[in-house]
Amino acid sequence: MKGLSESKRVWIARDYLKCSGCRRCEIICSLSHEGKIWPEASRIRVFMLLPGIEVPHLCVQCHDYPCVEACPTQALSVNKETEAVNVDKEKCVACGKCIDECPGRIPYIHPIENYVVICDLCGGKPKCVEACTAGRWNALEIIKKSDTHTFKLYAKSPETVTRDIASQIYGKKWRETV
Amino acid sequence: MRGYSGKVLDVDLSNENIKETKFDEEILKQYIGGRGLATKILWDKLGKNWEKIDPLGSENLLLMLTGPLTGYVPGARLCVSGKSPQSNGVVGSTVGGEFSVELKCAGYDGVIFYGKAEKPVYLFIKDSEVELKPANHIWGKGSQETLRILVKECREELANRFPRRGLWKEPQAVYIGPAGERRSRIAVVAAKWAHAAGYGGYGGVMGSKNLKAVVVKGTGPLPDVVDMEKVSTLINKVLDINFRNIVFRRWGTGNLGHDVGSRTSSEPVRNWQEEWHNEESYGSYEFEKYWVKRYWADFGCPTSCLKLAVIRSGPFEGAITDNPDYENQAYLGPNLGIFNAEENIYLTALIDELGLCGIQVGNVLGFAGELYEKGILTKQDLEGIELKWGDPKAFAALAQMIADRKGIGDVLAEGTHRAALKISELKGVDVSMYDVTEKGIAIGAHGIRSEEDYPGYESYACSVQAGDHTSVARIPLDHGNSEFRSLLYDTGVFCWFNFFEKEAQDLLWPFIEAVTGWKIMEEQWIKAIGRRILHIQRTLLLLGGPDLQWVPRKDDDVPIRWYTPLGIGPHKGKAVDPKRLCRDRSEYYKAVGWDENGIPLSAELKRLGLYDVDKKLDDVRQKIQK
Numbered sequence: 001m002k003g004l005s006e007s008k009r010v011w012i013a014r015d016y017l018k019c020s021g022c023r024r025c026e027i028i029c030s031l032s033h034e035g036k037i038w039p040e041a042s043r044i045r046v047f048m049l050l051p052g053i054e055v056p057h058l059c060v061q062c063h064d065y066p067c068v069e070a071c072p073t074q075a076l077s078v079n080k081e082t083e084a085v086n087v088d089k090e091k092c093v094a095c096g097k098c099i100d101e102c103p104g105r106i107p108y109i110h111p112i113e114n115y116v117v118i119c120d121l122c123g124g125k126p127k128c129v130e131a132c133t134a135g136r137w138n139a140l141e142i143i144k145k146s147d148t149h150t151f152k153l154y155a156k157s158p159e160t161v162t163r164d165i166a167s168q169i170y171g172k173k174w175r176e177t178v
Numbered sequence: 179m180r181g182y183s184g185k186v187l188d189v190d191l192s193n194e195n196i197k198e199t200k201f202d203e204e205i206l207k208q209y210i211g212g213r214g215l216a217t218k219i220l221w222d223k224l225g226k227n228w229e230k231i232d233p234l235g236s237e238n239l240l241l242m243l244t245g246p247l248t249g250y251v252p253g254a255r256l257c258v259s260g261k262s263p264q265s266n267g268v269v270g271s272t273v274g275g276e277f278s279v280e281l282k283c284a285g286y287d288g289v290i291f292y293g294k295a296e297k298p299v300y301l302f303i304k305d306s307e308v309e310l311k312p313a314n315h316i317w318g319k320g321s322q323e324t325l326r327i328l329v330k331e332c333r334e335e336l337a338n339r340f341p342r343r344g345l346w347k348e349p350q351a352v353y354i355g356p357a358g359e360r361r362s363r364i365a366v367v368a369a370k371w372a373h374a375a376g377y378g379g380y381g382g383v384m385g386s387k388n389l390k391a392v393v394v395k396g397t398g399p400l401p402d403v404v405d406m407e408k409v410s411t412l413i414n415k416v417l418d419i420n421f422r423n424i425v426f427r428r429w430g431t432g433n434l435g436h437d438v439g440s441r442t443s444s445e446p447v448r449n450w451q452e453e454w455h456n457e458e459s460y461g462s463y464e465f466e467k468y469w470v471k472r473y474w475a476d477f478g479c480p481t482s483c484l485k486l487a488v489i490r491s492g493p494f495e496g497a498i499t500d501n502p503d504y505e506n507q508a509y510l511g512p513n514l515g516i517f518n519a520e521e522n523i524y525l526t527a528l529i530d531e532l533g534l535c536g537i538q539v540g541n542v543l544g545f546a547g548e549l550y551e552k553g554i555l556t557k558q559d560l561e562g563i564e565l566k567w568g569d570p571k572a573f574a575a576l577a578q579m580i581a582d583r584k585g586i587g588d589v590l591a592e593g594t595h596r597a598a599l600k601i602s603e604l605k606g607v608d609v610s611m612y613d614v615t616e617k618g619i620a621i622g623a624h625g626i627r628s629e630e631d632y633p634g635y636e637s638y639a640c641s642v643q644a645g646d647h648t649s650v651a652r653i654p655l656d657h658g659n660s661e662f663r664s665l666l667y668d669t670g671v672f673c674w675f676n677f678f679e680k681e682a683q684d685l686l687w688p689f690i691e692a693v694t695g696w697k698i699m700e701e702q703w704i705k706a707i708g709r710r711i712l713h714i715q716r717t718l719l720l721l722g723g724p725d726l727q728w729v730p731r732k733d734d735d736v737p738i739r740w741y742t743p744l745g746i747g748p749h750k751g752k753a754v755d756p757k758r759l760c761r762d763r764s765e766y767y768k769a770v771g772w773d774e775n776g777i778p779l780s781a782e783l784k785r786l787g788l789y790d791v792d793k794k795l796d797d798v799r800q801k802i803q804k
Contacts, residue, residue, distance in 0.1 A: 017470075018473075020473040020474055020475040022475035022477070023477050027478060034399065036399035037249060037250070038283070039280075039283065051325070052371065052470075052471060052486045095342075096344065099345075108344025112397075135421060137473055171490060
């Protein structure tokens with residue numbers, strides 16, 4: 001992969017403590033992909049299982065792509081330039097196998113269509129990150145993609161992240177409440 | 179129709195009948211949504227017998243309305259309304275958060291509750307599937323636990339019903355705490371944590387209907403607009419203007435606990451005995467130590483005026499709340515003789531948990547504190563509490579009694595004004611001197627004696643929402659803080675705080691057009707659309723009842739206390755000048771189209787087609803002549 005369109009090889013780093021919960025990322029993502037403000041169809045979803053702990057949840061582009069491996073209809077593929085997961089809406093049967101295989105259960109079925117929704121990195125210039133940095137929240141930041149296995153470790157369920165952040169900022173007893 | 183989902187849910191709690199209603203475009207064009215539409219609905223449904231309707235009785239309505247701009251204009255809010263158990267009029271009480279957006283995404287512009295449920299219930303809306311569910315298991319629970327259980331069980335239900343969809347994002351909720359359940363007039367309708375529709379007392383209305391919460395999951399998009407490209411451009415302009423407001427983004431209103439005391443000298447101190455303090459211990463520097471999230475926002479908001487405060491050790495360990503914002507800082511701080519950030523965070527978190535309004539309860543606690551100081555309320559009256567200024571534990575204990583309606587708490591749960599009437603009667607002493615309210619509503623923490631803060635003499639006296647500091651009357655009517663502006667925000671329904679700048683305010687008219695297609699200009703708003711709403715709100719406020727009715731003009735006054743000169747600070751000696759108040763009030767009446775008694779003029783009402791309102795006001799006019 002190295003050497004191919006280096007500039008488009010980006011990764012979205014996330015800092016949950018900095019997420020204000022403004023959902024500007026959801027707004028801009030759904031406007032860009034659906035032409036509407038549609039939080040439930042946004043490729044990035046902000047979970048708020050506990051108020052004050054807002055968790056932007058989106059694809060991390062694992063190095064081994066378990067979702068792509070699991071897809072029975074070859075609807076999922078890896079974009080050669082961005083390394084994002086592409087969804088072929090025609091081939092996808094919304095079976096949910098990719099969701100089950102994702103360590104963070106990140107993909108989900110479009111609210112009214114019959115296909116799965118996964119972040120496409122906006123072709124290398126993610127709009128959610130632009131929205132976040134414009135407000136100087138910087139909960140989302142672009143970093144250069146490298147061939148590390150570290151990225152996959154961020155594929156966590158919102159429950160896990162919420163528990164971790166809750167015990168960090170509210171205290172240990174909050175771990176049990178999620 | 180654009181910007182609207184086009185449907186409102188009618189929920190009759192008495193017979194569990196749920197149906198959808200639609201409003202004609204003509205009605206929406208005239209009353210828009212939120213506070214405007216709530217006023218129109220209340221007038222139509224309850225106007226005839228308004229004086230007889232008990233706000234805490236089953237005949238009252240509880241409205242939760244969005245507006246066409248909700249979700250589009252940055253900073254989404256929900257407008258809660260009904261006949262107010264505080265003013266006996268109509269208050270458009272708004273609360274921030276994602277609930278209103280979620281509701282629109284579910285396909286509803288609002289929910290209207292009628293009647294009273296036999297047993298505690300909550301409403302669960304999943305798009306067009308709407309169900310009343312038992313709430314016995316959360317009845318009696320505090321705010322945090324209530325929300326935690328609701329989110330968990332509704333999310334589990336979604337996962338079970340739609341197992342293949344992947345993870346469900348949490349549904350959004352509004353709910354009441356124990357104070358609302360006990361029909362306190364100073365209880366809030368809460369959202370998230372530390373988010374509340376406070377003014378009006380609709381938490382008590384919700385409790386009187388045995389309604390613990392409303393939970394919603396909407397999977398659709400926001401309704402279509404006329405010109406999405408234009409809307410996007412306007413959103414970005416509002417964002418840019420507010421991104422530049424560095425100071426407000428940094429502290430929200432949380433730097434005012436010191437500033438309004440020391441600089442403008444308009445902060446309540448020990449039940450408004452003073453309005454000045456220069457306690458550096460109460461500055462934002464001290465509060466910041468407790469912030470674990472410095473920028474905490476609601477849907478679409480560029481400002482993030484909220485900040486998350488947590489106390490992680492010591493006697494108040496475990497307290498979690500917002501900021502606190504200025505109102506909570508003032509009313510649960512200096513107003514109780516408290517000048518310590520940690521103690522203020524503790525008290526704010528406590529009243530969140532109990533579901534009480536920080537302004538209303540802070541006002542009544544200060545009132546009780548002064549009665550204790552003056553020896554009118556004794557340790558015995560307070561069941562052993564020594565209610566000394568500056569003692570957070572003592573005031574916390576009394577707040578708990580208020581939420582529980584225990585002992586004297588039962589009297590104080592009625593709010594300061596009603597408590598003052600009752601205590602005067604019980605003790606045989608006139609305590610009206612210590613009652614700092616406006617037509618049943620505790621006044622926001624911005625005094626007028628120093629004349630350095632934003633409200634003017636006419637602001638509270640002439641407001642149709644009385645003591646509500648977020649809806650103050652100002653002349654001229656196109657003043658940047660005029661009640662017509664608040665009315666627009668509460669009717670829209672979105673947050674005031676992204677529209678401090680004229681530059682931003684001017685974007686709202688094109689915003690309305692890009693969303694709805696309706697060309698409304700400021701002049702038309704002030705002279706026709708907004709005016710109509712204001713007159714109906716004024717009419718319903720004057721009709722009042724059943725327990726209290728305001729006497730036109732006489733009650734358009736400021737608290738007795740504000741005629742007493744300030745005793746300390748740079749504005750020492752300043753008090754409200756009664757002659758000037760009379761003059762400003764008369765000027766306001768004239769500007770807005772009310773007669774010398776503050777009653778909307780017959781010709782003015784006819785000009786706006788409000789014939790039935792005019793006719794109803796004849797009762798009030800005749801009463802004055804007698």
